[in-house]
Amino acid sequence: MIKLAIIGGFLGAGKTTLILNLAKRYRELGLKVGIVTNDQGSDLVDTEFLKSAGFSVMEVEGGCFCCNFDVFTEKVDQLAKVNFPDIILAEPVGSCTDLIATIFKPLINEEVFLENYVSTFSYSPLSVVVDPKRIKRVMMEEENSLFPNEINYLFTKQLEEANVILLNKIDLLNEIEVEKIISYIKQKYTAAEVIPISAKDKLGLDYLANLLIDEHMDQMNTLDIDYDVYGLAEAYLGWLNAACYVTLEEAIDVSGMMLAIIEKCQKEFRITHSEVAHLKLYAIAQEDYLKVSLVSIDEEPDFNKKMEKMQSQFNLIINARVSSKPQYLKTTIERVVDEVRQQYHAVLQDFKIECFAPAQPNPKYRMK
Ligand SMILES: Nc1nc2c(ncn2[C@@H]2O[C@H](COP(=O)(O)OP(=O)(O)OP(=O)(O)O)[C@@H](O)[C@H]2O)c(=O)[nH]1
Ligand SMILES: [Mg+2]
Known part of the structure; x- marks a missing residue:
């Protein structure tokens, strides 16, 4: 069985x-x-x-x-x-x-x-x-x-x-x-x-x-x-999922760019006392990937896995669960991503983003 x-x-x-x-x-x-x-x-x-x-x-x-x-x-x-x-x-x-x-x-x-x-x-x-x-x-x-x-x-x-x-x-x-x-x-x-x-x-x-x-x-x-x-x-948590394809002029150490996004977000959330439950970034290039997480505004970002090689193209996924209003979360992350994009002269394609607060839990079954 x-x-x-x-x-x-x-x-x-x-x-x-x-x-x-x-x-x-x-x-x-x-x-x-x-x-x-x-x-x-x-x-x-x-x-x-x-x-x-x-x-x-x-x-x-x-x-x-x-x-x-x-x-x-x-x-x-x-x-x-x-x-x-x-x-x-x-x-x-x-x-x-x-x-x-x-x-x-x-x-x-x-x-x-x-x-x-x-x-x-x-x-x-x-x-x-x-x-x-x-x-x-x-x-x-x-x-x-x-x-x-x-x-x-x-x-x-x-x-x-x-x-x-x-x-x-x-x-x-x-x-x-x-x-x-x-x-x-x-x-x-x-x-x-x-x-x-x-x-x-x-x-x-x-x-x-x-x-x-x-x-x-x-x-x-x-x-x-x-x-x-x-x-x-559930409603107090702002929930954001975003994805895009990143192209750079030359190959870089992707960790640095990901860290820039996380640290800028962390700085913003500290100012507004918006505690992070989990902010995670995942970058995937050909046969290589990276995952970095932040689990509190008072902690350091942590790399679960870094890329082996420098990359000039990769898919990026961002998942954020933060104690904040969804709209604030969306504007903050959009702004941070744009600042880092400019800093790295990157082009972002197919950028999609969804942001919401989860609805009241309504299980199909609840058995005593
Ligand atoms: N130092 C340390 N860090 C850990 C350990 N387990 C997980 N982490 C880190 O904690 C962070 C969150 O880990 P995840 O496994 O993504 O946590 P999760 O519970 O699946 O998170 P959600 O899916 O968002 O609910 C990552 O940065 C991990 O590297 C551990 O045993 N020791
Ligand atoms: Mg998980």
Whole structure:
């Protein structure tokens, strides 16, 4: 039977990095992997990034898994039938929660099952990835959270329903800090297993890879959640996806140009106290690509992957999820991109941009 593992968690927590390295690990073990990505919009950095690594990726775009349940089941089923994977790793939108009531319970409900899809799956425990910085800011109050309370609420609800909490990015912490955060999480969420990992440095990855294959979801408690507050949290986030084709007069180190875009945005967002949940840029040239992320206005941009060679032509995708009005986000990013374009004497073709605040979550099913 195919295993379906949902890897949730807030924006920028490290879900895609983890899914990529888990998928590589499974591949080394001779297992076949399918991946499903998800977003409120289209032109997704994550999908392109995972496809570049040679994996079969399906995308559910234009809304979360729960609000697009039929599309989600259709894509999962398609992966199952076409690719025959041993495990499917699915990444829900980072602003989504209440997955047990809206995804898992409907999936095991006989009527829903018959109506929607034919492949049979077994389910790994619901795993939620968390960035220790966010725990410190939102919950431990060791640092200030620049998000409104509603977004903080959503963040805590994601952790509350997890069977497994993956404390990520431990490569950035010392042992004492890791212990302190783990004991804080364990005391708050007593039913969850807490695993310290570094998705980037592959720490804890083998243990997790085995757990997702061997263990089954047995705790299915519907989350107690206020959908009005959840909806407000979604609405406070401005969401922007843009794409274009960049041509330069001569080959350059693309990292410098991408960094210029990120740093200029960061400077603007700092002035207006618009906290970044995740701003990610993906540049793809022939047989080469780059991904750079910013996960808070108070942190440094981080390159997940740089290009090997200088390039004079590449496709650029920008995904931004920022606590701001969509119109402000759009004008800021358009202006920044234009300034950097001028600075580099670049030509941008087929520039497309979409910007919005996600609608009130309206799951197709919500089961007690
Ligand atoms: N230091 C460190 N950085 C990490 C780790 N895992 C992820 N990151 C970085 O965190 C940033 C966000 O990672 P992603 O994997 O794109 O996060 P995500 O949860 O998929 O983000 P969304 O899809 O926007 O919700 C990137 O810059 C990653 O390189 C880790 O274990 N250690
Ligand atoms: Mg992602």
